[in-house]
Amino acid sequence: MIKGLYVHIPFCKSICNYCDFARCKYTISLADKYLTHLEKELSEIKQDSFYTIYIGGGTPNSLNEKQLERLLEMLSRFKVKKEYTIEINPESFTKEKALLIKKYGINRVSIGVQTFNESLLTHIGRKHTNVDVENTLKYLDEVGINNRSIDLIFGFKIQTLANVITDLQKAVKLNITHISIYDLEVYPTTLFGMQKYEKLDEETCFLMYQTIVDFLNFHGYTQYETSNFAMDRYQSIHNRLYWKYEDYKGVGLSASSKIKNIRTDNTSNFVDYLNDRYLKKTTRLSDNDVIFEAIMMNLRLNEGIDIKEFDERFNCNILEKFHIEIEKNINKGLLEVKKGYLKTTNKGIFVLNDILIDFMK
Ligand code: SF4
Known part of the structure; x- marks a missing residue:
């Protein structure tokens, strides 16, 4: 659903x-x-x-x-x-x-x-x-x-x-x-x-x-x-x-949808929209795209990534797959692992984009 x-x-x-x-x-x-x-x-x-x-x-x-x-x-x-x-x-x-x-x-x-x-x-x-x-x-x-x-x-x-x-x-x-x-x-x-x-x-x-x-x-x-x-x-x-990377449907000018591993983007062009050419782009996300996007969205939440749930949903042990990137950012004081969650620190939350660059692979 x-x-x-x-x-x-x-x-x-x-x-x-x-x-x-x-x-x-x-x-x-x-x-x-x-x-x-x-x-x-x-x-x-x-x-x-x-x-x-x-x-x-x-x-x-x-x-x-x-x-x-x-x-x-x-x-x-x-x-x-x-x-x-x-x-x-x-x-x-x-x-x-x-x-x-x-x-x-x-x-x-x-x-x-x-x-x-x-x-x-x-x-x-x-x-x-x-x-x-x-x-x-x-x-x-x-x-x-x-x-x-x-x-x-x-x-x-x-x-x-x-x-x-x-x-x-x-x-x-x-x-x-x-x-x-x-x-x-x-x-x-x-x-x-x-x-x-x-x-x-x-x-x-x-x-x-x-x-x-x-x-x-x-x-x-x-x-x-x-x-x-x-x-x-x-x-x-x-x-x-x-932020939990669940599925959603977007309708209207420029709206996006994500349903399973398919992302669709509607047109931002009024003339196209008013001629029923709603859709601009459909992107099939690879497994790696899905994992990266889920990390990107989950890390915005203060609670961070539920490591066990992430493994179950995406078949990815994040601590193993990204151990170098995680360790690097823990050493910089930007990430931490606490009670089963990987999350940003107070300092890390303001520089989330810099952290995410390390996870792009
Ligand atoms: S112009 Fe942009 S920021 Fe201003 S009210 Fe409209 S949508 Fe909001």
Whole structure:
């Protein structure tokens, strides 16, 4: 059984300066056409239930109410066993949309806050205000959706450590149950990329990251993944599927799927998508590809790789196959083996990509 379904809605009210996702400006007519083709793609799915559904973007709530209901209606043929998430951005969330998502069984929201500092919001091209965030939380309160994640970003050149701490304090005060916090990346195709934007240096970002980890741990959040922190039982079940290297199906522009050892990538080209040429690429993964990808994803989790389970799933004794690479990184203080798990240390988690280079073979 494929455990997770991802649905991509590529529309946004405006485009942020750092954004590298598959997205475009919302228009009613384009969104109507897109939903028609999305429906066709969804109709090809044979399975009628998933553990999790995740509607991401883009900004899914940039759809107007009629379109949002149309989307939720077409997804309603799937039974969701565990978690049903939608990404929302505060500038276009309304009480009516809150009622709609509740009506269709959505039980988790991921809110694109990025920062509570309004000058910084302007600097990065976000259009919402703190009042929009407060209203969003109020509407969610009113409909009883309490499982809420916010996204935050650090590393902008005008951001200080004090700014980052203020963002975290605000999140804690608002009783946010899950926080995803990302180190800014500047991609060449974004406005920042074209402007040759210089983010904060690596040392400052590392200091910020360590402060974030310490602050959130102190305030009762458990770090369970490189960029993700959760109170109690609020870890993202859907995202854990990716990190545990489970199978998932993605539909919509640029969405990817992994089913057993087959990866498929949908087109990022709107014209192709609107002409039903969804699929861009199919890749058959070799046994070594599967093992490397599973290591790459599992090591993002703080718990790391369950060595016994890994052996059973992939027929690979990781401690034997990679003993040189593991020993090298243990000696550098970046990896450790503890209670049957191979995991990154606090230092290693920030340089995971460097560690993974050693495992590429
Ligand atoms: S709202 Fe999100 S998806 Fe849309 S442009 Fe901004 S960062 Fe990109």
